[in-house]
Amino acid sequence: MPRPELRVSVVTRFLHDQSSAADDVYAFAYTITIRNTGEVTAQVIGRHWVITHGSGELEEVRGLGVIGQQPLLKPGEEFEYTSWTRITTPRGSMRGELLCMTDAAEPFEAIVEPFPLAIAQALH
Secondary structure, three states: OOOOOEEEEEEEEEOHHHOEHHHOEEEEEEEEEEEEOOOOOEEEEEEEEEEEEOOOOEEEEEEEOEOOEOOEEOOOOEEEEEEEEEEOOOEEEEEEEEEEEEOOOOEEEEEEEEEEEEOHHHHO
């Protein structure tokens, strides 16, 4: 039986103009690339993010689609989008799952491995 598989890669960047250290607000953009490396057409139906602040505070975000879309990806196709989040520390991380469905209406998840949210100088 053909297997569904979506691979997710992430690139992040600090948004200096949307951040304020004095107010403990640190904004980060993240660009997600979703590539269908499986053998069947798959659609992203929803998302679940776990955002971890450097203080240990956890924030969960759930919703339909990504940036208001539910992309349908045939084998070999990819979809890219950019979104953003704010945390209260100069360092944190995000991880999650994309909730997906095959064209045969079989649900599956595409795991998004943890990725850092960090200001470059905060890494040292």
